[in-house]
Amino acid sequence: MQNIIKINFIIFFLFFGANVVAQQHPSLMLTKVNIVAIRKGCDSLPILKTSYLALKADADEALSTTINVPKPVDGGGGYTHEQHKRNYTSLLNCATVYQITSEKKYADYVKTMLLDYAGKYQNWPNHPKSKSLDDAGKIFWQSLNDYVWQIYAIQAYDLVYDTLNKTERDKIENELFIPILKFFTEDRKVVFDKIHNHGTWNLAAVGITGYVLNKPVYVKKAIYGSNLDGKTGYLAQINKLFSPDGYYMEGPYYQRYALLPFILFAKAIQNYQPELNIFKYRDELLAKAIHTSLQTTYTNKVFFPINDAIRDKTFESIELVYGSNLAYADIKPDADLLDIVQQQNKVIISDAGLKVALAIAQNKAVPFNYQTLWIKDGAKGDEGGIGVLRFGQNIDQQCLVLKASSQGMGHGHFDRLNLLFYDNGTEHFYDYGSARFLNIDTKGGGNYLPENQTWAKQTVAHNTLVVDQTSQYQAQLSLAESNHPTLLYFNNTPKLKVVSAKEDHAYENISLIRTSALLKIDETEKPLLIDVFKVIADKPHQYDLPFWYQGKIVNTSEKIIAQRNNLTALGTDFGYQHLWLNADKKLSSASGFISVLNKNRFYTTHFTSNQPLKIKLVSIGANDPDLNLAEGKAFILSQSDFKNQTFISVTDTHGNTNPVKETVTDASSIITDLKLVEDSITQTTISFKAKDKLYIYQINYQNKNNYINIR
Structure with a gap:
């Protein structure tokens, strides 16, 4: 030594x-x-x-x-x-x-x-x-x-x-x-x-x-x-x-x-x-750009697959090898960048690579500091942004992403207020990314496929609201580029991390407000994902809120019987033509839940609303003659012919399975009795129980000093 x-x-x-x-x-x-x-x-x-x-x-x-x-x-x-x-x-x-x-x-x-x-x-x-x-x-x-x-x-x-x-x-x-x-x-x-x-x-x-x-x-x-x-x-x-x-x-x-x-x-x-x-x-904007690029990855190294993204691209790519080397050597020697370099397991044979390698040999590396951030979009920082909420150590971190950014030019998707959720080193609520087989000549010459327009860019392909089975901005780029969402509230405290944003232009005479949070309570090992999606409209509409999930459904609050044959497409346009309708169930009560097993961990999403809900189980693959579309499954919270609408969901992360030992622990969620207590233009109040302890969660849309109230 x-x-x-x-x-x-x-x-x-x-x-x-x-x-x-x-x-x-x-x-x-x-x-x-x-x-x-x-x-x-x-x-x-x-x-x-x-x-x-x-x-x-x-x-x-x-x-x-x-x-x-x-x-x-x-x-x-x-x-x-x-x-x-x-x-x-x-x-x-x-x-x-x-x-x-x-x-x-x-x-x-x-x-x-x-x-x-x-x-x-x-x-x-x-x-x-x-x-x-x-x-x-x-x-x-x-x-x-x-x-x-x-x-x-x-x-x-x-x-x-x-x-x-x-x-x-x-x-x-x-x-x-x-x-x-x-x-x-x-x-x-x-x-x-x-x-x-x-x-x-x-x-x-x-x-x-x-x-x-x-x-x-x-x-x-x-x-x-x-x-x-x-x-x-x-x-x-x-x-x-x-x-x-x-x-x-x-x-x-x-x-x-x-x-x-x-x-x-x-x-x-x-x-x-x-x-x-x-x-x-x-x-020092280039340094910020490198750091921000790394902050838009999950701890499995994969970039958030927003817009026309190849979903498995990681920060091990050569661009970020150069970026991490130069950021450390030429701009600011942040020690956590060395952790990224060690995960990349390579440096550039260059002046910068030498300096980085020397620092690593001197044991200067510290774990990369993944942060909870509101990342502003737009040249002046006034065109919405990306909310990134994180909880836990890098080895097993929860991460919630709310996309409330600008369109992203021609590579942008029509998915304002889209939600992504990561845990246990993997995705749970995920984004499709782009429809493309990069550099595979037999698949459209390696370029974007027609399904990138007919499916991947359409709103229903994402975890955000669809009105009247029509994509936001009618899937027209010029309309979408002229507007952007607005941040309403952002909070980062040890037990409560919140991002709330508003989109007023995606649909005519309709306001969309999404407030998503990671809330740590004493009764749960991991934070709860609390998501409140409010719709304010001038007349009745059909509303669909998809949750594209990884894993397999293992339990539901009400028995849902899937179609056994003769599957039909859910619609004819705006991405609906690519969805097989596997099941369609109107809830008999005000609330319900769906439990999914994903990477040996359970995720139970409880949901309720101010109007009776219908649950639709869908999968990707309809009207796909060239078999270009990747597999995918979603449950859709659906509501027809109502004016104002509020969708409430609480996702509880719990338990695990061990296939080798053949053991299962905590397969049932401890969250019960999810209710919408009060809902108005200015306020939404929900309640739920955790091991019989009652929690009240209140959003005050017009009070920035007391936006979230928990008791």
Whole structure:
């Protein structure tokens, strides 16, 4: 251990002993001044060493195969698509290994491949599989992938620059990179100036390439926009796409994706133009964005699948590996970021990765601080937000998410006041995410499927209210983008965490108010999820409130008999056409419950209302001829032909099963007698019993100082 600390001190001195000099190569993530220290770290620091060995194994595998630069013909997931993705990864891997080993074979690989691309690129037309002439790439079916390719390729070029002679550099720059810069800024000027993640990738590729090639005009355009007026470009992207809390308007999944070009370009700016203080820009917003991205994950590492999300994406993705490394090394050395890095089990072979690996070797890591937060949305922080309520240690944490944010542009779903609930390391009330098989060519070319529009974006696919079997904002993007929910109340105390929000525009002349809480009482081991969804309307409507759950129903307050054959779809449009109606039961009493066994733990949701309820059990799969839809089950609290409506639910987490020992404990909820005591425009009061102790839970909608009253 003493030897490691001694070596670490040498590395520390080498790392901080000099500043980056512009136009030295390499000069991006891995800089010339720190190469000796990084080489030592790859030998002595455990996480840096294992990360390097894994990268070297990939580089060696690339060297063992013949370089292949095929003419692009395939869509996402097709042969040429995947080959060009492998190529840009291999370029960066081999170039990085060259810097650590000084073995020329790795640099020669990069040189040969870049020269191959340079000899072919200008002869390639716009991609034949593109869906839009304005968004076609040359290497890939959409230009977005071309931007990603360039960001990897230019880093590789920077790493091997000093091994190339002038003739080789001229060919690569003049026949590959300069034509790429012109294609990105001229042919794809609309994308370059677009305030969107595609625009971010474009301008980051242009800006980083401009630095490496010493083309300041391209750097200026990337930072300040095509017209150099700041209305578009990198700084405008930061200003318009992120809230003051660092929340990215398209949602957590796309925040993860968009972070990489933001932080890579920031690192290049910092290295080449430190006087711009880019990491301090807008009150260290990029650091906030990285932290906020991590806060929009559950303790199983998975991002909240809001909007067009791939549901199993975790913070182990390469974007957050870069993000956590740079946030710690270049902005603020928060020790809990080291916990994230340890869970990622890798660092970037770079200046930042060295600093992080050194801190981990010095045992500076502490558990990541998951927080209860109201995360503001909108450039000014005034377009709603995401409420995240957490209770318990990271090892077994409850987490409630209320989505009360803006639309999220074209990737947004029509699900204002959507509720997600996590416990026991998994989802209980979950979100479908997107209808997409990413990069699987046989499934719509790996792109979003038609069912993304007909199902995944529709309101009934989420845990929020549907009026008259019609999606919020009639599923029209322009209408949804013009409005946003409003936060009414947020509270974070040890035993009561509450978020309450209002949506006035999703349906004409209807106000929606959802107040969701985690309440810890003495009688229960885990907090209760208390959810009150109030609807105020000018005339009667049909109301459906779905709860999409994981697990299997094991008990109900009243016997529900499912359909045995001849299933029919629940409706004809707005997602209802994709739902099989498995059972339909009108409650004989004012309240009821459904118990679900999920990951060996019981969840009993008690419910009541101000009007008699009907329970509908549904599953996904109707009108799905190509079998594109994932399995899913929900119970829907339904009410027809009433004006004002309040749905009350209390979810009790209790007991467990042990399949190995064949034991079951606490299979029944201790919550009983759920009642709606009083309900008006200004107040909702409910009561319930826990082991015969009576609790009164009151919401005072117009009293911020006494919004929730419990007795």
